[in-house]
Amino acid sequence: MPATLSYYPVAMLSAKSNGTKYSLRAASASACVATHSPDSYYAFNNALLSHQPEQGTDGLTDEQLADLAIASGATQPKVVRDCIEGQDYATWAKSATERALAGIPDTKGVALTGTPMILVNGTPYAGALDDPKEFAQFVLTLSSDAYYTPSSPTPTATPGATSTPSPSSTSGK
Numbered sequence: 001m002p003a004t005l006s007y008y009p010v011a012m013l014s015a016k017s018n019g020t021k022y023s024l025r026a027a028s029a030s031a032c033v034a035t036h037s038p039d040s041y042y043a044f045n046n047a048l049l050s051h052q053p054e055q056g057t058d059g060l061t062d063e064q065l066a067d068l069a070i071a072s073g074a075t076q077p078k079v080v081r082d083c084i085e086g087q088d089y090a091t092w093a094k095s096a097t098e099r100a101l102a103g104i105p106d107t108k109g110v111a112l113t114g115t116p117m118i119l120v121n122g123t124p125y126a127g128a129l130d131d132p133k134e135f136a137q138f139v140l141t142l143s144s145d146a147y148y149t150p151s152s153p154t155p156t157a158t159p160g161a162t163s164t165p166s167p168s169s170t171s172g173k
Contacts, residue, residue, distance in 0.1 A: 007034075007045060008104075010097040012115050013055060022059025024093055029065040031089035033072070036080050040073035047072045049116075062087065 009030035011023040026048055033044045047068050053059040060068065066081040074080040083089070100112035107122035118125040118135075120142050127134040 007041070008096065008100060009034075009093060010100050010112060010115060011093050012097065012112075017053070017055075017057065017059045020058045021090075022053060022057075024090055024097075025062060025084075025087060026059070026065060027093035027097070028087050028089040029062075029069060029084040031092055032080055032083035033069050033074060035089075036076050036083060037069070037074040040069070040075065044069050044072040044074070 007030075009027035011021075011027045013023040017023060030041070030045060030048065034041045051060065051068065062085045066084040069080050069084060070077045097112075103109060103111050104119065104122075107119060110119065110122060110124055116129065118129075120139055123142055125135065125138050127138055129135075
């Protein structure tokens with residue numbers, strides 16, 4: 001069965017970047033790349049996570065975010081750079097964060113509590129992010145739970161019971 005992977009950029013630490021709102025700008029940059037160069041989105045997302053600044057620091061500038069997007073393979077570099085440097089999706093990123101904090105769609109009341117947050121079929125994964133075996137077991141457990149349906153008891157024959165033909169079905173003289 002195929003899996004669907006969805007990313008939801010959010011801005012959780014905007015207030016912890018010396019006033020630069022790095023988290024908001026990075027989420028906005030993610031939306032720019034997803035919109036204008038979707039084939040490079042996963043590489044850009046990985047680059048953002050690999051270059052994630054420490055809390056309490058300025059983070060990357062908009063120019064550096066654009067450079068990172070282009071280095072990640074953005075196919076429309078000028079459009080992507082203009083979008084990132086213009087913070088075209090900052091309002092969207094702020095709203096998306098507020099929505100996620102209130103409750104994530106298609107879950108049973110799960111709200112964003114931190115990042116990264118992994119959900120499988122609406123269920124949060126609380127295990128180690130660097131343990132693929134643990135994550136695989138989590139996915140397998142959820143998958144089997146989703147497809148397992150207890151069956152109702154079915155009637156069974158009574159051991160030793162035999163069938164005797166009715167008089168109308170026997171042939172005689």
